[in-house]
Amino acid sequence: MRKVILFCTALLVCLLPRVQAQGFSITQYDIDVTIQENGSLKIRETIDVFFTEKKHGIYKDIPTRYTIDFAELGDSAKYRYLNGNILKMPVRNIAVPGNPYQLEFDENQLRIRIGDEDETIEGAKQYVISYEVDNIMAFFKNHSQLRWNLIGEYWDANIEKALFTIHLPKPSPDQNLIKIQTYSGNYGSTESDVTLQWKDASTIGGTLNQSMGPREALTVILDFPLDYIRYEPADAAMLAERMFIKNYNTTLTVNKDGTTDVVVQADIKFLNTVRELWVVLEHQAAGESFGLSGRWLPGGAYYPVKNVRWTGGEQDKSNPFKIHLNDINGGDEHTLTLRYTLEGNMVEDGKHPGFKKVLFSHQNLFREPIGHAITELRLPDMDEAAVYEINTNKDFDTRQLQQRIEGNSLFIETTGPIVERDLLFRPTFSIPTRAVADTSFGTALHRWWMNNEFLFFPLLILGFFIWWWFKKGKDSTVPVYPQFYPPEHMTPAEAGILIDDKLHERDIIALIPYWAARGHIRIEEVEVKKLLGLLKDTDYRFIQLKPLPEVAHDYEKKLFAGLFGSSGQVESVMLSSLQYSFYTTMNTVKSLLKEKIKKNRQYE
Template sequence: MRSPRFNPVFLLLWLVPVLAQAQDFGVDHFSVAIELHKEGYFEVVETYDVEFFSPKHGIYRDILTSYTIRAADGSEAKRQIRISDIKVPGHKFEASGNFSQRMEGNARIKIGDPDKTVVGPIHYEIRYRVDNAFLFEEDFTRFYWNLKPSDWVAPFKKITFSVILPEGVEADPDQVFLYAGPVGSTSPTGEFGIRIAGGTISGTSREGFGSNYGEAVTLLVNLPKGSIAEPGRLWLFWSGYGWVPILLLLAGGFYKVFLKYGKDDPSPMVVTYFPPENMDPAMVGFLINDREDTSDLVSLLPYWGNRGLLEMEEVEGEGWFAKEDILIKKLADLPAEAPGYQKIVFDGLFHGGESEVRVSSLKNTFYLTMNMAKKELAGAAQKYYDPKARRVYWFTGGGIVLALLVLLPTFFNFWGVVAVLCALVLGVALLILNRHMVKKNPFGVKLYSELKGFRAFIKTAEENRLRMLLKESPDYFETTMAYALAFGALKQWAQKFENLDVAPPTWYHTSGGFRSMHQFSRSFSSTMERTSTTLVSSPSSSSSGGGSSGGGMGGGGGGSW
């Protein structure tokens, strides 16, 4: 197979921007001095003798802080080093903080004055501390650092370095490796003279040496095991997973508060056959699950129909391809003592003196009325709840939000994105659960026991029992169907009366009438589903919208600006 033909145009397109930047300045002499500390960090002093060929503000130095470490067994692990205590004596500079290093995976030191430019020779000195960069292997502790990283957009003519080992530690010459050249070069370089003496490793590039963009100088030293303090297991767990116990404490604290202020006192179920006196199905639906559902307010329609306030009729839709519609006719006004949420819905249906309304005409508009009624219903229900629980609800919700505001940047700073995502998930889950921080008062608990029993009866009632109830109260089905709707069991409830010779309600009809309870239950259940969907619909919104050269830590580079 023929090898691809070399195309100099592609090489030129790659070289032009690199050479253009490289021609702005060069590094006549670069020196780096590193002091290793047995506590597990090292300090770096970099000095640059720079020659600017055109006016520039200064230089910038980039140091990679996020790495993927490959172990001897082939497994990989993420490593985040930290650059701190940054100093640039004699020059203005800006430096990335710990948060920015986490976010960007890079520490940038930008040196120079934005209001001034320089030309000619300039001397720079950069000092910083590096934490969490030693590699702890089974037999060695490795110092693996790019003395000169590969992404410097400038030629380096001379490089010197020195590495001071911790007191009492001597380097084995057979365990010191220096690599230079294009990234990936695995053969130790011969372009440096290296000296190992008195606990110091030093080196100087030979005459004629040069290092350009894409080339690195990397030092690998295998230090004796134990010469650098290795983090203990507890510290390793904390540094990797310290966010876990914090989130567990947060969840445990919430659970403890919930047990006291959110969980209702024991309420044994009391089976009843009728809804509570003087309580409409909207309030019943709210109390059974502690929230204002759409079905709670929609259940007022059959409730009002049974009381002679309105009637509903299936009619043909307007237009050629319109679906069947529901016409709601007003027969009487609400009683003056009706609760506020009933008045909001009723007046919203028949506003402006109208006596009838098509359900289809409420699409994308009536949701505002429903939202107002939901708030009013929730307010009216508070007389059944412990007022302390309501206050705890607000305090707990605020506490969760405040905790997230503190924990999210802290977690990102110390543990990264995974910890932040887990904290977000837990925070959202707790805020959702906090909605149930609504403990009922003794009267509410007693009422809840009855409602549970009534709901259970609606779901499990036997035909013989219903037959007896119909003898006592012939309109039993009509008086209970609205409550079954609030419980989400209307269809199931209506089906239980199919064999009991019960006439469908007269306030709901079609042009053809209903021949059976079965026919009515199917029709009315479907109507209520469509009506519920329409009453809460809102306008839709749209949007767019080994080792090798360059293989160690300390990757990055720099340039001029």
């Protein structure tokens, strides 16, 4: 069923007329690329847009993740960072001068949404977008190579003129040592209608000699001599998406009254504009509980969190774990501090009689790489020493930690960066029972209810069914309704019109799976490669098995001829080949179908 839905959606999109789907055209697209000595890119795009209808703005998509096909490359490529065959390309220092914008991240791309939701634009408008991309250079045994879509195939608009300038990291003594190729057009095109010019020993200019249609791309491939681009292994900061945490300091203070004060301080370098942040504390709840699983003490326990406070930004009024940031842009450094107090977070330690285990969450709250982390455990005055382990997280290498004791404090410190976004060491410790006050009855009751309230759910459900039985328990007479079916020779297209008295494109498109069910055609799903083989997409092939019968309606024959030719000479056709021409056939089919409905006199 999922494949059928995807197929029908793709079919509907491709066969509809494509007339400025985004409501604008691009009169000129100018790309300025500066290649750094380590292979990273500084990009500045100047886009002149003409809005044909009122719009709030545009959006720009930038790929951030590729699946590398080494068979296509024909050699073993090395990148600054590569996880298997997954290439991650960080995008940072984004700026759109003079225009508000928002960043939307997903697994494979970053979207820059530019515009004001309270204002609309009509006519000419120029946008300037600058950003940096890293980890895009491929290093081979004898050379290095840059493959980059100067204009990606994401624009659903015409581009009248495209030009670009590429600045090399240093002058080339021999221009023949640097090979440059360009490709333009639809996916899979090997054509290049680009005029190239060396402006000087370190600058290459290019102009596309024709306009670009929707979903067309302009790609450049540059091959450099060995050691022309410097290879540098990835550092932790390069793997960050929104920010890099230079220092991550956690302080836990165990108080005599049995509470625990927690302070998390993070020195952050922001890579892109960030307007808000929120964190989720594992196994903790602020006045409410999250989830139903793992709620028995001591393992997987929930316990109250109080006095949540942020410094370094404006705390959200409804969610205490959320903070709003103002005037934070890419390249800025800023310190955020989160404070809160835990109650009822101590339970008897089954492995060490006479000791209480202190429950707390120790995690990377911001889920970004960390340069340096240090955690301090401050304990009250005690007659006996605490029992502790500096790390119980099996995914973290304890050899990367060092510890020291100063007075009543235990310090645990990393010796190197933490590059994985969700990784942090997890200490545990227990203190003598008499070192702190006993948990009060009210706190214990609150904690018990928080961890066991789900036990009352079955009683609530049982009470609901009892109420429902007394309210609705009597059987009622089930009415019998007549069921209707379409006439035997009525096609899905005609039935679709009769359902809502309207003719939709989907009514006509329904004929294609209708023919497939009757053995006239076969539909095959085809996997195609995009962006020089780095991305994959899905297309569909229609294969003619037998012609339509003579009794078929005129509009059916017209649609069938639009696919396979008027004499049926075409054996198969790809869905993607129809997207810019088939709408004329669709308009004719609409007219024939309307005439057929009138002749049937089904509305009289």
